[in-house]
Amino acid sequence: MTTPKKIETYAVNTWCPGCGNFSILTSIRKVLANLSNEGFDLHRVAMVSGIGCHAKIVDYVDVNTFYSIHGRVPPAMTGIKLANPDLTVIGHSGDGDAYGEGVEHLIFSAKRNIDLTYIIHNNRVYGLTTGQFTPTSPTGFKGRSTPMGSPEEPLNPIELMIASGATFVARGFSGKIKQLQDLIRAAIDHKGFSFIDVLQPCYTFYDTYNFYRERVYEFTGQEHDASDRTAALAKAGEWAYREGERIPIGIFYQVERATYEETLLRGRIPVKLSPKDIRPVLEKHI
Ligand SMILES: Cc1ncc(C[n+]2csc(CCOP(=O)(O)OP(=O)(O)O)c2C)c(N)n1
Ligand code: SF4
Ligand SMILES: [Mg+2]
Secondary structure, three states, rough: OOOOOOOOOOOOOOOOOOOOOOEEEEEEHHHHHHHHOOOOHHHHHEEEOOOOHEEEHHHHHOEEEEOEEEOOOOHHHHHHHHOOOEEEEEEEHHHHHHHHHHHHHHHHHHHOOOOEEEEEOOOEEEOOOEOOOOOOOOOOOOOEEEEOOOOOOOHHHHHHHHHHHEEEEEEEEEOHHHHHHHHHHHHHHHOOOOEEEEOOOOOOOOOOOOHHHHHHHEEEOOOOOOOOHHHHHHHHOOOOOOOOEEEEEEEEEEOOOOHHHHHHHHOOOHHHHHHHHHHHHHHHHH
């Protein structure tokens, strides 16, 4: 039997005590342990991270991992998936990583509907570089780069992903760990681009625990039709960063569509092809 403990590594954890990243780590280990106990070979998992506090997660999970560069988790995942579509590829980014430096890669992965699971540790701050604002920081956020308060409106990643073509779009909260595990499992099971924005308080530079605890509410498929794009966008717009609003967490949108690798590779597995056989495939599409 695989327990979450069995997929720990020897690396010393350097996150601050109280960091929301711990719940995401616990959740992914639990989901992978469950998959393993159902007969899934964990050697078929490839986990990719960007740069930031979130990125250290790849040091703490004993599967194949790849520490990429800032904002480039989607291209790294795409390369892995296209080389070997038999792999289950899971990415972790921060809000700066995914919505700042890497936003164009995020949009194009969703547009292509490549079969990846992408988990964003959205603490709404640059954690590792000690507290600068990000695209999801609130208006007026006072950080190292905005000492007078950020004048910008934050972006809504859920709306962005639905508009970009992602076929699975969810939001979780690191303080609701059971639901977070269910969301991660559903995202992995979904065939296509699966995106989860996880509200993850940064205890040291932007402590939002109480803010979220007072406002988040879970919704299920019984209360919301996730196949309805208009309903999904309406639900995504419920939290527009205004006072008094509640914050929905759950699966906003989920539909089926052909994946990029199905269309491109049509069952071929490039790592198992000889250079002679892969050439015509590449020449046809590139
Ligand atoms: C191309 C590039 N730009 C800037 C940096 C510096 N840098 C390292 S981590 C980081 C912020 C990470 O913030 P986020 O993605 O939100 O992750 P967190 O630390 O909050 O988990 C920045 C700007 C870098 N490493 N590479
Ligand atoms: S700086 Fe923030 S995000 Fe980074 S480990 Fe500490 S609490 Fe977590
Ligand atoms: Mg961050």
